[in-house]
Amino acid sequence: xxxxxSKSGLLFSDADWDFKTLSRVHEAIEAIAIExxxxxxxxxxxxxxxxxxxxDAYSSVGMPLMYRHWSFGKxxxxxxLLYRKGGRGLAYELVINSNPCIVYLxxxxxxxxxxxxxxxxxxxxxHFFKNNHLFRQWTDASAILSYLDFAKAYIARCEERxxxxxxxxxxxxxxxxxxxxxxxxxxPPKLSSERQREGVRERLEYEERSYNDxxxxxxxxxxxxxxxxxxxxxxxxxxxxxxxxxxxxYFLEKNSLVLEPxxxxxxxxxxxxxxxxxxQRQTQVMNEGCATFxxxxxxxxxxxxxLISEGxxxxxxxxHSNVVFQPAFDDPRFSGINPYALxxxxxxxxxxxxxxxxxxxxxxxxxIAGNGNWRETLLEAWANHRDESFIRQYLSPALMRKWRFxxxxxAASEPHYEVSSIHNERxxxxxxxxxxxxxxxxxxxxxxxxxxxxxLGDRQLxxxxxxxxxxxxxxxxRDAAMRHIRSLWGYEVSLAxxxxxxxEMLNERSTSQxxx
Amino acid sequence: MPIFIDxxxxxxxxxxxxxxxxxxxxxxxxxxSIRDKIRTGRIADVDSEHAVSMPRGTAxxxxxxxxxxxxxxxxxxxNKHFAPGDRVPKPGQGSGGSSPGKTVSxxxxxxxxxxxxxxxxxxxxLELPDMxxxxxxxxxxxxxxxxxxxxxxxxxxxxxGRTMRHSHGRRIALKRPKQEELDAIAKELAxxxxxxxxxxxxxxxxALQEELERLERRRRRIAYVDPVDIRFNRFDAQPVPNxxxxxxxxxxxxxxxxxxxxxxxxxxxxxLHLFLKRRYDRTEIVFVRHTHEAQEVDEETFFYNxxxxxxxxxxxLEEMHRIIEERYPSNxxxxxxxxxxxxxxxxxDSERCIGLMDGQIMxxxxxxxxxxxxxxxxxxxxxxxxxxxxxxxAYSAVNLKWPNxxxxxxxxxxxxxxxxxxxxARQPAVRKSA
Numbered sequence: 001x002x003x004x005x006s007k008s009g010l011l012f013s014d015a016d017w018d019f020k021t022l023s024r025v026h027e028a029i030e031a032i033a034i035e036x037x038x039x040x041x042x043x044x045x046x047x048x049x050x051x052x053x054x055x056d057a058y059s060s061v062g063m064p065l066m067y068r069h070w071s072f073g074k075x076x077x078x079x080x081l082l083y084r085k086g087g088r089g090l091a092y093e094l095v096i097n098s099n100p101c102i103v104y105l106x107x108x109x110x111x112x113x114x115x116x117x118x119x120x121x122x123x124x125x126x127h128f129f130k131n132n133h134l135f136r137q138w139t140d141a142s143a144i145l146s147y148l149d150f151a152k153a154y155i156a157r158c159e160e161r162x163x164x165x166x167x168x169x170x171x172x173x174x175x176x177x178x179x180x181x182x183x184x185x186x187x188p189p190k191l192s193s194e195r196q197r198e199g200v201r202e203r204l205e206y207e208e209r210s211y212n213d214x215x216x217x218x219x220x221x222x223x224x225x226x227x228x229x230x231x232x233x234x235x236x237x238x239x240x241x242x243x244x245x246x247x248x249x250y251f252l253e254k255n256s257l258v259l260e261p262x263x264x265x266x267x268x269x270x271x272x273x274x275x276x277x278x279x280q281r282q283t284q285v286m287n288e289g290c291a292t293f294x295x296x297x298x299x300x301x302x303x304x305x306x307l308i309s310e311g312x313x314x315x316x317x318x319x320h321s322n323v324v325f326q327p328a329f330d331d332p333r334f335s336g337i338n339p340y341a342l343x344x345x346x347x348x349x350x351x352x353x354x355x356x357x358x359x360x361x362x363x364x365x366x367x368i369a370g371n372g373n374w375r376e377t378l379l380e381a382w383a384n385h386r387d388e389s390f391i392r393q394y395l396s397p398a399l400m401r402k403w404r405f406x407x408x409x410x411a412a413s414e415p416h417y418e419v420s421s422i423h424n425e426r427x428x429x430x431x432x433x434x435x436x437x438x439x440x441x442x443x444x445x446x447x448x449x450x451x452x453x454x455x456l457g458d459r460q461l462x463x464x465x466x467x468x469x470x471x472x473x474x475x476x477x478r479d480a481a482m483r484h485i486r487s488l489w490g491y492e493v494s495l496a497x498x499x500x501x502x503x504e505m506l507n508e509r510s511t512s513q514x515x516x
Numbered sequence: 517m518p519i520f521i522d523x524x525x526x527x528x529x530x531x532x533x534x535x536x537x538x539x540x541x542x543x544x545x546x547x548x549s550i551r552d553k554i555r556t557g558r559i560a561d562v563d564s565e566h567a568v569s570m571p572r573g574t575a576x577x578x579x580x581x582x583x584x585x586x587x588x589x590x591x592x593x594x595n596k597h598f599a600p601g602d603r604v605p606k607p608g609q610g611s612g613g614s615s616p617g618k619t620v621s622x623x624x625x626x627x628x629x630x631x632x633x634x635x636x637x638x639x640x641x642l643e644l645p646d647m648x649x650x651x652x653x654x655x656x657x658x659x660x661x662x663x664x665x666x667x668x669x670x671x672x673x674x675x676x677g678r679t680m681r682h683s684h685g686r687r688i689a690l691k692r693p694k695q696e697e698l699d700a701i702a703k704e705l706a707x708x709x710x711x712x713x714x715x716x717x718x719x720x721x722x723a724l725q726e727e728l729e730r731l732e733r734r735r736r737r738i739a740y741v742d743p744v745d746i747r748f749n750r751f752d753a754q755p756v757p758n759x760x761x762x763x764x765x766x767x768x769x770x771x772x773x774x775x776x777x778x779x780x781x782x783x784x785x786x787x788l789h790l791f792l793k794r795r796y797d798r799t800e801i802v803f804v805r806h807t808h809e810a811q812e813v814d815e816e817t818f819f820y821n822x823x824x825x826x827x828x829x830x831x832x833l834e835e836m837h838r839i840i841e842e843r844y845p846s847n848x849x850x851x852x853x854x855x856x857x858x859x860x861x862x863x864x865d866s867e868r869c870i871g872l873m874d875g876q877i878m879x880x881x882x883x884x885x886x887x888x889x890x891x892x893x894x895x896x897x898x899x900x901x902x903x904x905x906x907x908x909x910a911y912s913a914v915n916l917k918w919p920n921x922x923x924x925x926x927x928x929x930x931x932x933x934x935x936x937x938x939x940x941a942r943q944p945a946v947r948k949s950a
Contacts, residue, residue, distance in 0.1 A: 019520050026518050044518040053523065056530040071576055073538030076531040077627040100519065107524055122518065164537075176578050328594020337593060406595040408604065410588045416603040422595055435591040446579045465579075471586030473579055480577030 011307045017111040022046065025115045029123060032301050037294060038375055039127040042141065043100040046122065048107050055080055057094055057104060064096065065148040067155040067269070069171050095121040097129040097280070099141040112312040116319060119298040124291030131383045132286070134279035144276060151269040158262050170263050173484035174249060174270035181249030181274040184442050234452065244449040244464070248485070249274070251450045257459065258490030267488065282386040282441055289343015290382050296320060296344065328404075342403075346390070349399045350377055360397055387439035395432045397423075405431045412470070446473055448495070459491040460510070466500040472507075473497070479514045486511040538574065539633065545571035546629070550637045566634050567626045635790070658753040669748025682745035692738040693731040701728045761792045761850040762800045764836050767818065768857035769805045770827035777889045780926055781856035782819055784887055787936050788854050802839055806832035812839060829861045829907055830868040837876050846880045853877070854885045859905030866910035873911075878918045886911050886923040887935065 011028055012021045026044070033039045049057070057064065059076030066072065094104040103121045105114055129135050159167045174181070238244070245251040249271040253264050280287070299320075303313045326341040327333040350368065353361045354377050357369035368377050381390060406422040407430060421427035421434070437443060452462040463485075465473060478495070485493045494510040539546065549568050598604075629637070665678055705724050708717055765785045767778070785801075792799045803818035804810055807825030810832040836853065844851060861869070878884060888908055908923070915921050924935040 019522075022520065023518065045521065046518050047521045047523045049523045049526075053526065053530070059531045059534065068533050068537065070534060070537035070541045070574070073531060073534030073536070074570075074574055076535055077538065081627050104523075168537075172576075175576060179578055326593060328596075329592035330594065330596075334594075337591075403593045404595040405591055405593055406598055408590045408592060410590060410606075412583075412585050412587070416605055417590075419598040419600055419602040419604065420589070422598055422600055427600070431591060434589050438589075438591055446581060448579055467586075469587045471588065472582045474582040477577045477580050480575070481579050484577070 009306050010309055011115075011302070012111050012312075013309065015110040015112065017109070017114050021111060022105075022114055022118070025111075026118050026122060028302065028307060029115065029119050029298055032298055033119070033123045033127075033294065036301055036375075037297060038379060039123055039294070040131060041101065041123060041126040042098075042130050044122045044126065045100045045102050046118075047102060047104050049104050050107055051083075054094065054104065054106055055083065063148055064102065065145065065152050067152045067171075068159075069175075070168070071175060093117040093121045095125045095129075096145075097125075097135060097139060097141055098145050101126040101129060101141075110315065112308075112315040113319060115302075115308070115312070116295055116299060116316050119295035120291045123298065124294030125287060127294065128283070128287050128290045128382055131379070132279070132283060132386075133384055134283060134386055138279045139276050147272065151273070155266060155269065158266065162262065167266065169487065170266045171270065173488050174267050176481045176484040177248050177252075177488075178270060178274040179445055180448055181247060181271045182278045183247050183250070183275065184278075185246075237454070238452060241453065243453075244451045246447070246449045247271070248448065248450060248463075252485070252488045255453075256489055257455075259488065263488075278441075279386075282388070282439075285339040285343045285346075285387040285439065286382065286385060286390050287343075288339045289347050292320075292324060292340050292344040293347040293378070326403075345399055345402070346394055347378060347381075349396050350374060350381065350394055353396065358398070364396060365394075388436045391439060392432060392436035395435065397428045400428055400431055405435065407431060407434050443468075447500075461485065461489045461491065461493045463493065463495040465495055465497045467497050467506055468500045470499075478509065482509065482511050483514060542571040542574050543637070547637045550629070550634055564634070565631055566629045568629055569626050660751040661754040662749060663752035664750050665747040666750040667747065669750070673748040673751075675747050675749045678747040679741065679745050682747060683741045686742060686745060687738065687740070690738050691734075692740075693735050698728065698731055698735075701731070760798050760800075760848060761852060762802060762844050763789060763792055764802050764804060764839075764851070764853035765818065766804045766806065766832045766836060766853060766855040766857075768807075768827060768829065768832075768855075768860075769821075769824060770807045770860065771824045772827070772858050772860050773824075773889075777856075777858055778819065780889050780929060780932065781887070783929060783932050784856060784926070784936065785854060787932065788852070788885075791936075792852065802836075804832050804835050804839075806835070810835040827860050827862070828865050829857065830865050830872055833869060833872040833877055837872070837880075840880055851881045852883050852885075853881055854887065856887045856889060857907060858890070859888045859907040861905070861907045861910070863906050866906045869907065870910050870913055873914045873921075874917065878914065878921060882920060884918075884921045886921070888923065888925045890925050890927050892927045 011025050026046070030041075033041075055076060058079045059072045093106070096102040101122065103117070103126075105117055109117065129141065135141070155167060155171075241251075241255060249267055252259070253267040253271065256264070259267065299308070299313070299316050302308045303310075308316075324338065324341040324344055326338045351374040353365055354368050354371050354374040357365070362369040371377065381394065385393065400423045404423055407420045407427070408417040409420040410417050421430040423431065447466040447468070449464055449466075450461065451464045453459065473495075482493055482495060492511050494508060496508040497506040498504070499506055546568055549571070550566060553566060665675060701724050705721060705728070708721050708724070711717070763785075767773075767781050767785075769778070773781075789799065789801055801815075803813050803815060805813055805818055805821070806827075806829065807823070808828040808831065809825075812835060813821070832855070840846065840851060873884075886907075888905065904925075908925075911921070911923050915923055926932055926935050
């Protein structure tokens, strides 16, 4: 049901937007999205904001609600500087994985851009959030905003009670471990409801108030505390503490001997937020690719049906090509692979493979080549993959040639890089595997685990860094991060670098070697 | 149907709190950085935006891979001519450019502090709580401005329109006979006189003449314009802040003024300049440095030239006087002067200084501040006494005579602000400019 804006049949003709036009355009775009692309979306809530507010949103990691912390101010200054110097435009949109899906539109945008953003965010991202399995399983779109609301209020209350500095110390430490604060392999429990959280917190607060060490009359049992047995064996000990544990924040939250309940809750908040963003980070190429593919397809359909004018289409295409611009590796503008470009190209490639496959495609993609049903193929890919598996499964030789991909082997000991593979028959598999691997977050960040702690002895927290391919930790950062762990754990912390292949201990660092 | 929410009127600057927290965290380092900049930079720069490197202490550490270890693969787009086995020299060894796959680190950035933030940091150093509360005894020029009407005034200011209105009203109220009435009676009399006599005529004529007489008497008694009708334009003398200020910075750069003394002097001048700049539309600064001779110099030379020599303070005063005569007529400019010296002077020249001040300079100046920079060890000796250097004693005499003269001693940076405040916080009786 599309009401026509004018006799010409166009949805809009001015650059100016108003709410009526926005609504009409959304309606038209949504209709096409559902009938053409079979998208399935959350209801949409569009919010009009100014550029200043967009900067604000950037600096609180894109969330409408966030607790206060100086690092967000730092990011704001950074973004603002880039923006003011013209180094970077603002994103035209911001979209939040929640139900209803919240889309920010900037008031400065022209109507053409608003239409583009509507297609990109309100439909593309929205569909992806609702249907991708990572988001479905790992995040709870309906609970996140209420959780952030709680987090913000809780942290503000802590600041009142314990002082800004004390809260900041905990947040600083927890932020340092955010990368090591997610469950990668098993799903976290759903966010409990506000009432449950309230109950748990009240109990903890009651304990906090009523506990007084002076009143402890029972003598400590010999060698006995919560680990139970006398001199438990190392294996037993690890079992009790469920070691090894990759989620450092989780371990500290549950087992730290020095954290007070409110400090534990703050650690938990940071962990929950890290976990919430984890799927986003695994699906950058797919998420942006999906949104870009959707807006490109929808805008072209609108144009083909005579609903938008050539001028509008031209403006849209200009913005579109800016978004998907990919400079070559030796271009000064190069700063890595543009997820919009790669995602869109791969999805258009899938469209091509399923409708007009070449012999090579039939070879490489027997399942989808020529199946003619690109819509279902894409919907399935969007639903079931993350970047790594998507690239591993769908990156075609044709696309590798188009992008002229090649692999540089970089050994720190060598003065040269070496070109190990290029886009040819022998290189395709290697490039595809290599690119997929580079999107595997689990593999691309240091693998650090808690391996042991003797609660009855020195209580030193023993961490292990599995060194892959000889890649060590950056030392200054490592020491600073370990200091943060010590502050959360309360006792010394040691970190051993163990070669993943040989099991050889490469070095060991302890906080006792690091000053304050 | 999507829900639309217009958030544009929501409070902006949601991140302001975070920004303030960040500044608070980085404060010490920012302060040092700003101070260094101001010390090495130009005076006017204090009052501008500053780009400051990201301070240490605002790093956000995390476990990251060391760039200089291990073996990696980079998958890159845009191969031009490479074949497997080709070697590519690593950048950083002269070839330039960023290495593949690495983006610029965020911590390299410099961010911009706004003017207010710079001033906050700068004044914090000077322990300046709130500059706006200070009152400079500003001399006002007066410009007459129409402000209604007055019953008194000089004849040149009579407002004719308003006077006639009052007169008209009064004439109506007091029933002053109009000219027409008189004319009508006169006309009727003339007709009666011309006509042949009939019986009633003499009676009628007598009545008319009596009436005419009465009316004329009345007209004489009730003036056409009475003094009570007169209104004068009223003018208020409205104070107009003078828009121009010139600040003379007189600095002794003789051999006895060391780096510390100059630094203190400069800080004082900076503060003064900022103050004037905020207060007036236009502020100019004239730099005069003197040894045994004085010359007007630019800022650069003023602070950085190392030329030195003996001391003759009066030369600076003469130079200042010459410049005022030449460029800054005192009826158009607010003239301020700050002089910094260590007070060393010949006794004879100090006498001469008194003469110059009394004779010329103090008449021209709104305000003259003399700051003597003394050794920290001397503070407890000189702090409370009127004794002191030759110049100090000389200026003490000037101080007694001229209320717009102030003098003070400073020994450390921390003294500057209290002195500044004392010098400028007082509000003596307003004097007209000479």
